[in-house]
Amino acid sequence: MARMKFLCDADRCIECNACVTACKNENEVPWGINRRRVVTINDGKPGERSVSMACMHCTDAPCAAVCPVNCFYTTADAVVLHSKDLCIGCGYCFYACPFGAPQYPRVGNFGSRGKMDKCTYCTGGPEADGSQIQFEKYGADRLVEGKLPLCAEMCSTKSLLAGDGDIIAQIYKDRVAKRGYGSGAWGWQTAYRETIAT
Amino acid sequence: MATVGVRIRLVVTAIAFLIFAAAAAPVAAQQPGSVDPNAAAVKEQQLLQQSYRIQGLGSIPDTKSYVIEQPMGRTWRLFHEVWLHWIGAIVILGVIALLAVFYFTRGTIRMESGRSGRTIQRFNAFERFAHWTVGVAFIILGITGLNITFGKDLLLPLIGPTAFSQWAIMAKYAHDFSSFPFVLGVVVLFLLWVKQNIPTMVDVRWFMEGGGMVGDKHPPAWKFNAGQKLLFWLVILGTIGVAVPGAFLLFPFYFTNIFGMQIAQVIHALIAVVFVGLIISHIYLGTLGMEGGFDAMGTGEVDLNWAKQHHSLWVEQEFGQGRTAPPPAGARTTPAA
Numbered sequence: 001m002a003r004m005k006f007l008c009d010a011d012r013c014i015e016c017n018a019c020v021t022a023c024k025n026e027n028e029v030p031w032g033i034n035r036r037r038v039v040t041i042n043d044g045k046p047g048e049r050s051v052s053m054a055c056m057h058c059t060d061a062p063c064a065a066v067c068p069v070n071c072f073y074t075t076a077d078a079v080v081l082h083s084k085d086l087c088i089g090c091g092y093c094f095y096a097c098p099f100g101a102p103q104y105p106r107v108g109n110f111g112s113r114g115k116m117d118k119c120t121y122c123t124g125g126p127e128a129d130g131s132q133i134q135f136e137k138y139g140a141d142r143l144v145e146g147k148l149p150l151c152a153e154m155c156s157t158k159s160l161l162a163g164d165g166d167i168i169a170q171i172y173k174d175r176v177a178k179r180g181y182g183s184g185a186w187g188w189q190t191a192y193r194e195t196i197a198t
Numbered sequence: 199m200a201t202v203g204v205r206i207r208l209v210v211t212a213i214a215f216l217i218f219a220a221a222a223a224p225v226a227a228q229q230p231g232s233v234d235p236n237a238a239a240v241k242e243q244q245l246l247q248q249s250y251r252i253q254g255l256g257s258i259p260d261t262k263s264y265v266i267e268q269p270m271g272r273t274w275r276l277f278h279e280v281w282l283h284w285i286g287a288i289v290i291l292g293v294i295a296l297l298a299v300f301y302f303t304r305g306t307i308r309m310e311s312g313r314s315g316r317t318i319q320r321f322n323a324f325e326r327f328a329h330w331t332v333g334v335a336f337i338i339l340g341i342t343g344l345n346i347t348f349g350k351d352l353l354l355p356l357i358g359p360t361a362f363s364q365w366a367i368m369a370k371y372a373h374d375f376s377s378f379p380f381v382l383g384v385v386v387l388f389l390l391w392v393k394q395n396i397p398t399m400v401d402v403r404w405f406m407e408g409g410g411m412v413g414d415k416h417p418p419a420w421k422f423n424a425g426q427k428l429l430f431w432l433v434i435l436g437t438i439g440v441a442v443p444g445a446f447l448l449f450p451f452y453f454t455n456i457f458g459m460q461i462a463q464v465i466h467a468l469i470a471v472v473f474v475g476l477i478i479s480h481i482y483l484g485t486l487g488m489e490g491g492f493d494a495m496g497t498g499e500v501d502l503n504w505a506k507q508h509h510s511l512w513v514e515q516e517f518g519q520g521r522t523a524p525p526p527a528g529a530r531t532t533p534a535a
Contacts, residue, residue, distance in 0.1 A: 041254040184242040
């Protein structure tokens with residue numbers, strides 16, 4: 001099986017937020033929840049870069065480790081998913097996640113966050129593949145149809161890459177070699193403890 | 199005249215446009231040479247060396263989402279999944295083991311001259327109500343709090359994921375809401391008992407003589423002996439220690455950022471496990487560890503012999519003030535409980 005990853009080439013991201021919009025629309029995410037977001041570093045200064053960030057589907061996921069009810073699981077494609085039926089909305093996954101991926105429908109006072117929601121790599125959750133209940137709880141299940149996450153598919157500059165980790169890493173390496181610079185595969189060392197030449 | 203005005207405006211506009219174009223042209227010509235993408239690029243590794251967090255600007259209202267990467271989350275995970283499990287297990291099992299050793303070597307501390315059959319009021323109904331409000335709330339808080347850390351290891355394999363999740367949701371709300379009566383009750387107990395808990399020289403002697411727990415001596419004490427005073431102040435400090443970071447956790451991201459939330463959880467958890475260990479020993483001494491001690495918080499009336507043995511100065515004080523008139527010798531006003 002493939003080892004699915006995201007890679008954001010910050011030297012290509014133009015902060016158009018199409019990935020954010022595509023994700024919200026495809027998964028019909030509730031108000032206030034952003035499974036993917038674009039953050040701009042050094043905004044308005046030399047060296048400004050924008051990075052599109054969502055769940056990185058870590059190899060040894062901190063969210064899964066700290067979950068008090070063990071509601072996380074990793075699929076055969078190395079996608080980190082969770083069960084909203086088991087989630088108690090304690091918010092610990094947000095404290096542990098290096099990427100701020102977990103989202104909650106409510107603010108969280110008195111522990112009232114509601115069920116956690118996060119990027120599913122467009123592959124739903126524990127319910128039956130392609131079922132209505134799965135769509136309502138977790139959003140689209142594109143991977144089962146042979147499609148990659150819509151955020152990456154929609155990316156106008158092909159800054160955001162999704163797919164097998166080896167393939168997208170090779171694409172990025174070729175880009176860096178050709179143009180002569182690169183600001184790094186954001187989050188990869190934190191999520192997978194791998195070094196790729198950038 | 200109107201047409202002349204229009205023409206003048208047209209000419210002025212055209213001149214302004216030409217000046218602008220002339221000024222802009224050299225800038226445009228310089229553009230390719232002035233950009234050095236290598237030098238200017240912000241690299242992830244550089245940013246992570248400078249700071250524990252990479253933070254930028256976003257376009258959504260959720261400002262905590264502007265933190266793009268915080269590898270400290272992995273350190274917090276290490277604390278929560280490894281250190282806290284070890285510290286919690288060592289503290290709580292250690293206290294229980296020490297108490298077991300103490301129980302089997304020293305045994306229950308008996309009333310040396312048996313029950314007199316006469317009692318003296320130690321805690322009135324309001325004091326007992328405040329104490330048991332705090333007590334019940336603490337037991338709920340302790341069990342539900344430990345459930346967050348140890349539940350998935352101890353209880354989840356026994357009852358399965360669905361039942362455990364249901365229980366954990368109830369436990370979470372119970373934890374959040376029993377914190378209020380707990381803190382309120384501790385405030386009331388503080389106001390009720392702070393005057394009698396100010397350390398004096400009598401307490402130094404009490405500690406020197408081992409408080410009667412080690413050896414057979416019974417050093418004099420006022421209403422609260424030095425050990426009880428120590429417990430009182432540790433409970434006050436412990437309550438502040440869990441309630442302040444607890445409030446941060448109850449209102450997430452209102453007062454602080456992600457790093458502050460992690461620190462609040464660390465402080466809350468560490469103080470809480472020590473607090474649980476302290477209260478386990480308090481429960482031991484109030485029940486199994488000492489004959490007649492439970493009456494103080496049970497009926498509020500303690501046996502006179504118990505009071506004389508453990509709180510000699512307090513008994514003299516009570517009789518001296520005439521609050522409790524010494525009844526005629528041999529009278530059994532209350533049946534021996």
